[in-house]
Amino acid sequence: MNKIKVIVGIDISKNVFDTYSLNKGHYQYTNNISGFRLFKKSLSKAHWCIMEATSCYHYQLACFLSKKGVNVSVVNPLIIKRFIQMKLNRIKTDKSDAEMIFQYGIQQPLELWHPNPAYIEQCKMIQTVIQLYFKQTTSIKNKIHALQSRGHIHGKMVRSLKRQLKMVLKEIEFLEIESEKLIEIHQKNLYTSIQTIPGIGRKTALLLIISTNGFKDFTNAKQVSSYFGFAPNERTSGSSVRGRSRISKAGNPIVRNHLFLCSFTASENNPQCKALYDRIVKKGKSKKLALVAVCNKLIKQSFAIAKSGIPYDMNYSTKLQKQ
Structure with missing residues (x-):
């Protein structure tokens, strides 16, 4: 109160x-x-x-x-x-x-709100325009496919649509470069450090920083997982309700999709993620569930790097045990 x-x-x-x-x-x-x-x-x-x-x-x-x-x-x-x-x-x-x-x-208890830094807000606006352009590219590609399926392979309409597609792709590239420049100016060390995690690339690192204000808006990795919609929703009640647990899929779907794609590479090349993935699969769980767990592991690793300022070290846990 x-x-x-x-x-x-x-x-x-x-x-x-x-x-x-x-x-x-x-x-x-x-x-x-x-x-x-x-x-x-x-x-x-x-x-x-x-x-x-x-x-x-x-x-x-x-x-x-x-x-x-x-x-x-x-x-x-x-x-x-x-x-x-x-x-x-x-x-x-x-x-x-x-x-x-x-x-x-x-x-209800209230949390004090603070505005994001100007560069974060600018990057967020850039991302919304990029997503608008991506929707346009999908629409144009679908239209080109529809025309070509009807025999209009080299017609004026197809050439016009291809010119439009080329122009939109150039605008996407231009905005992505602008967004990356802003992050490199204000969060260069964090941007570089997150990319040292095996499985996380340039675009995903960029989106993670923009979406979380460099992880400053969160106190633990579980909050970040919930924010991106990777937290499990359990549906059980009494003896009759036994629903399957699913991730909430709340939050930014673009970041969630990027992390899920990263999980494929991380489950092979990131030692901690690979061990987690193999352990879950050996228990008879689905590969998709294991990949979601890898996504959460990538979030934990990114959060730890953001808070500690130390780049990824695959032997970090081994070093702690020796101390």
């Missing part, structure tokens, strides 16, 4: 944001710098603002308040949704959502 703080629940949309606090009730402000300044005038050091991570709409307000010294919490919208469902609230308006976020704030 947050008894000593004045909680303010904030529901944000594209053009406005609604606020609710116990002493002032409901207010609405425009979602721009003028609205931010007006809202800030109503706050003191005792206030703690809570909002959902609503796509891109919350970020500017959260940054503004944080820079002004106001306590801010940014909560996963799924958590707020489940909280509202638990309270059996059937009303769905901006005003009611702000009040329910306020209720969440006074009943």
